[in-house]
Amino acid sequence: MEGVTPGPVGGLRVRGYGARDRDAVLALIGADRITGQPQTTREMLAEALAGRSPVDSGWWAELEVPVTDVVHDDAGTVLGVVSYAVRPSDGTGFILWLHGREVPYIVALLVERVLAVLGVRRRVSAFAFASALSLGLEGLPVGHRPVTRAALEAAGFSADDGWRYLHARLPLAGLPRATRVEVGDSEEPPGRRLAVHGEGEGGGGGEPVAEATVGCPVDGIGVLWWIGVTPAARRRGLGLALLGSSLELLGDLGAREVILFVDDVPADDPERSRSAANRMYDRAGLVEIDRLFSFERHP
Structure with missing residues (x-):
């Protein structure tokens, strides 16, 4: 028409x-x-x-x-x-x-x-x-x-x-690396999954205490989809170390840049607050390029 x-x-x-x-x-x-x-x-x-x-x-x-x-x-x-x-x-x-x-x-x-x-x-x-x-x-x-x-x-x-919406050029200097990192495939979103395991019984690998998902680079641009650390393992620098490992993996996969999306949950929601994560990304050198809005129109 x-x-x-x-x-x-x-x-x-x-x-x-x-x-x-x-x-x-x-x-x-x-x-x-x-x-x-x-x-x-x-x-x-x-x-x-x-x-x-x-x-x-x-x-x-x-x-x-x-x-x-x-x-x-x-x-x-x-x-x-x-x-x-x-x-x-x-x-x-x-x-x-x-x-x-x-x-x-x-x-x-x-x-x-x-x-x-x-x-x-x-x-x-x-x-x-x-x-x-x-x-x-x-x-x-x-x-x-x-x-x-x-x-x-x-x-x-x-x-x-x-x-x-955050962005940085790789490599980012000065970031630590996590230990006991297991890397596997991720289907949704597509890419690779990193898991850091805690100490299990007898000193063996326990359940994951931190996880991250990255997307395989497109034209040299990789996506850091998500980083999460269990409440009991926070405040130990594990999130920053996993960030360093994730960006290193993206670089190994051919990424020259990285982007990241962080949903701004209000700080008064302690279980889902992203305040600490935002501070970590800012300190690591990721720069806010823009903010992403959605829109809705009711009848």
């Missing part, structure tokens, strides 16, 4: 994505690329169009096949793209990914398009989970995408500040 919307430079048309739009859409995605993200490939785009992702795969499996639309001008130049889907179990709509070079009237038109198709009486979430276009960006990097944030909020979406 194609519609015509007046724009500042003539008529703008919205239609479904076609194979001929691939290179233009890849250029739009690339224009929004931020530090720590590889260039999106044709294969990554194909996965996203089909509704698949190596990260948050369970969420994607609950959706109908996504619909992807593009905005173009009278000359046929593709100016923006948006992909969206519905979750049949509860009828929620999702804006999965959207790119328009941060041009206000293009981005606003893309948001309006989704709401017009899904219906304003439907609950709609935006940037709720990661797509195949990136390395785990579970949210909109609002510092780099202020126009997209403004367009969503102008359309009635409320914002949720959920994640810090």
